[in-house]
Amino acid sequence: MGFISLRKRLLQTFGFNRPKTVIPKTRGQAYYRSYAGGAEGNLLEAIDRRQPVSFFYVDKWQPPGTPGARGMRVGNPHALWVGKNGTRYLHLYVDPQSATATGGLPGWRTFIVSRISNVSVLELGLKLFGNPVEFIQGPGFRPSWYRRNGQIIKLIT
Numbered sequence: 001m002g003f004i005s006l007r008k009r010l011l012q013t014f015g016f017n018r019p020k021t022v023i024p025k026t027r028g029q030a031y032y033r034s035y036a037g038g039a040e041g042n043l044l045e046a047i048d049r050r051q052p053v054s055f056f057y058v059d060k061w062q063p064p065g066t067p068g069a070r071g072m073r074v075g076n077p078h079a080l081w082v083g084k085n086g087t088r089y090l091h092l093y094v095d096p097q098s099a100t101a102t103g104g105l106p107g108w109r110t111f112i113v114s115r116i117s118n119v120s121v122l123e124l125g126l127k128l129f130g131n132p133v134e135f136i137q138g139p140g141f142r143p144s145w146y147r148r149n150g151q152i153i154k155l156i157t
Helices: 004-013 027-029 037-051 143-149
Strands: 031-033 053-057 070-084 088-094 109-112 116-123 150-155
Touching: 037 053, 037 070, 037 116, 037 150, 070 109, 070 143, 143 150
Parallel strands: none
Antiparallel strands: 031 116, 053 070, 053 116, 070 088, 070 150, 088 109
16 A cells, blocks of 8 residues: 555545535525426526526436436536437536446436426525525536537526
């Protein structure tokens, strides 16, 4: 085993080297809210307002009984678009502390909108001078990708 510096050991002990969450710190004061328009309406509002969402998703490619095949997903919605095959998709940046059922790396996830249900928008509240708290743009977000690969319904601004 290699040498670990005292600084690194202290950081590990006090949890400072863990990945930071993409959900802002005000999450403790946040509340869930639903908007008109069903699942897609809530997703559009969340993208427009830059608020995190939670929803249930059915992953039909996973064998029955696989943990996480049908479960709750939480993250920051960045884009809603129609692919070249006519399917509506959601791009979600998930919390770095989460992982897929298959053990994949955290980060960007693509979801088929028709398999999403029970969408709730996590309202993060207001900053000191009344401006809304919003999530920051996920690393690697490229709006031009959506224009090349389908028709954009909504992107974060």
